[in-house]
Amino acid sequence: MTQQARRLRARLAALGAVGATALAAAGVQGAAHAADAPLPVVITGEDRVDLSLHSDNGDPTEPQVDLRLDVPGTPFEGDGEVPPVHLGDYTVRIDARGLKGVAKADLPCDADGLVAVCSGYDLYAGTTYNRVGGIRLDLADDSEAGDAGKIVVTGEGEGLDFRPLTIDVRVGGPELLNRELSLPKTLKAGETFEPPLGVMNVGGLPAEGTVLRLYGSRGLSFPDGFGNCSSSVVDTGPLLRQHTEVLCTFPGILEAGAAYSLAGPVRVKTADFALHDIFSYSFRPLEPGEAKTLHRGEGRRQGSGPDLTLQRAGEADPAQYTKYAELDLPTTNTYDLELTGASASGRAGDTVTAEIGFANNGPAWISALRSGGEPFSFTVVAPEGSTVTSAPKECRTITVDGSVPGHRCSVATPLREDARLTFPFELRVDRVVEGARGKVAMPDWDNPFDSDPANDTAWIVLNAPDAPGDGGAGGSDGGPSAGPSAPGTGDEGGSDGPDSGTNGTNGTSGGAAGGDTGGGLALTGAQGVGLLGGAALLALGLGAGVVAHQRRRARREGEAAA
Incomplete structure (x- = not known):
């Protein structure tokens, strides 16, 4: 139970039954809601974790899964104590027994082996104040490529209807790295750049299809309209977020340990005003059924030209491939x-x-x-x-x-x-x-x-x-x-x-x-300022000035008559 929950429970006990009823009427919405129908609670968090056989899988002190509870209502914004929408005991159960022989799991709360139970009392609208805890996953001594398991997270509590979460964990699946880029130092604004793009599957399993993402900030564009690619352009709103994105799908198999390059060039066009714009690209595995829907997003434009294809490259050194491939270009332009x-x-x-x-x-x-x-x-x-x-x-x-x-x-x-x-x-x-x-x-x-x-x-x-x-x-x-x-x-x-x-x-x-x-x-000059000020005074205060003048004149006339 959180410290805030304990404080609130103690406060309610001191108030007694009458005080608790008054508190509920003053804004504790969950009690009224629970009396009518169960309050829906969604357990949220990453639903898939891929563990690499070739890395430390990120900072070992940072969990890959952040478990939270999503509760209906408008999230609290402002100062002061956050009002709860539900008061009452509940528990969240994390069952990671499906990872036995697959991976190690560091669970939050009261854990007994691969099972943990987290308890709570108060729930708040949204997810910000409803954090359950984090789950850290690492390779086990006997982890092998292709191993897979699940973590099942459920919850229960009076007046609450929990929607469970299933987390799929896979070991040594396809892991795609991108060929490193080198900066074209002579590239000038307005010119076109053809980066040598490539991918290597350093994972333990083949990738059944892949997705290529091209990104260019405001000063960059991609003039080719390949048939297996779609593009979207954001040219409104904050300049920091204006960009062009291209997504291309490749249905073929990428074998484990093999490298591939594009069969044809991909052109990156720089605008006349471009300077230190960001170009990046990345490959990732294609999810099942994703090819049918990926290009149908709102605002996406499908290419009408020939397809862009991948071809297998010769022997490749994994050291020449990286997770992040990006450049700032061009670097030769100026401003005044x-x-x-x-x-x-x-x-x-x-x-x-x-x-x-x-x-x-x-x-x-x-x-x-x-x-x-x-x-x-x-x-x-x-x-x-x-x-x-x-x-x-x-x-x-x-x-x-x-x-x-x-x-x-x-x-x-x-x-x-x-x-x-x-x-x-x-x-x-x-x-x-x-x-x-x-x-x-x-x-x-x-x-x-x-x-x-x-x-x-x-x-x-x-x-x-x-x-x-x-x-x-x-x-x-x-x-x-x-x-x-x-x-x-x-x-x-x-x-x-x-x-x-x-x-x-x-x-x-x-x-x-x-x-x-x-x-x-x-x-x-002051003359112009004075003229504008006088005009504003005349427009805003003419009536009041006339009334005041008439009152003073009447008062003087009355004093003279007396």
Whole structure:
């Protein structure tokens, strides 16, 4: 019994019969359900485990089977104690006697040889809080290729209807490894690659048919439409998950210990924007009856060309075959990250907006597939005489170069090859400094894929010499000011890298960047902000203003008459 179950049972005992009834009425749904009909409970977990004769079958401390109970209802989401849907004793029995002479089994709970019994009291909606335990399977001293057995998991409890689980265990079955790939270093974006694909059955039994899976991330495609293959394309949603998948079926036998290669080439097409896209392929045994349904999935397109076939290869070295075969390609493309600054003017006390622009001018996209979407970052330092009053949510305050207050802004990846982002900063003009400049900069790094590092820096300019400003008290003497020179590196009080978490979006932030204003500056100003603010005030508060004015006028007239 779990510690939480013991606490709940003790609480119910203290409440007594009346308290337990009230608790059930307040949300313990299982008691009411059990009174009407048995609550269906599905025992879940891996229903098949293949043990290899040529490996340690994974981490010996990790179970291959995770047993859980799936209970109807909406899984709990939120804070606080999870409400149960059933209260009452139940047991789950794990019978692994069918593995005698086949494999060793490490069972959870109270085990007596190859039989274990797990007990519980409370059940919750879904599977998250209903874990029974894990089963670890390993080869026995007398395990041989072709040995097979079963584990049967059943359950019982008053008011519960358990659906049992049968786990098939097989030793030394077909085990397919893939021929290793080598990186084509001269491959350029837009070109086609023909990888040498092959498979070797290192298992103890033949494979009665096989399935080939080809995978390419967003920048890769497979132009061949073989008749025994079908494809599906995901080109919407998060860029991290956009891809093309091809499945091909081969009905022939793959003998144990034999290697095979494809009779014809398979082409991988790279897009003009491709860079560090992931290509992978894998073979696996074909399940009985799977060939009839595999190509009929929703969104799959069947090929109309000739079939792709396998042919037996000569002598092969198992060391040249691997479980995972994949490449990042191409590696020769570049992108151009560009920052654009802003120009604004205002008097002391005014608030102005500076829209920082971030763009990828291509031709490559920034996939960041291996890091799961690790963001880029750049720093922003406000011009002298101004204070940032509002920053985009993607930006956090930091100390730049050890002493200069500033912000670090994160740009989520993957990032399209034509991405245009804006980061609006609101600045309060504390005192007018003619020509004050604040620096916007990418990190000072050696990035071989950024084709033009010169545009990785931009400026926010306040009150340029030809712009109107407030020359009164607190202002400058009219001379230009370079403002603080803040490099794009250093982060005292913050991490050296971006602080936002990784995600699978395309990295959009704010609206689209404005048009090219020349010199990386976009003209804004307090005058424009004031005009927009006045228009909004007029639209939202005109009626209220008129009523207030009429009331004041009536009050003054009444006082005068008195």
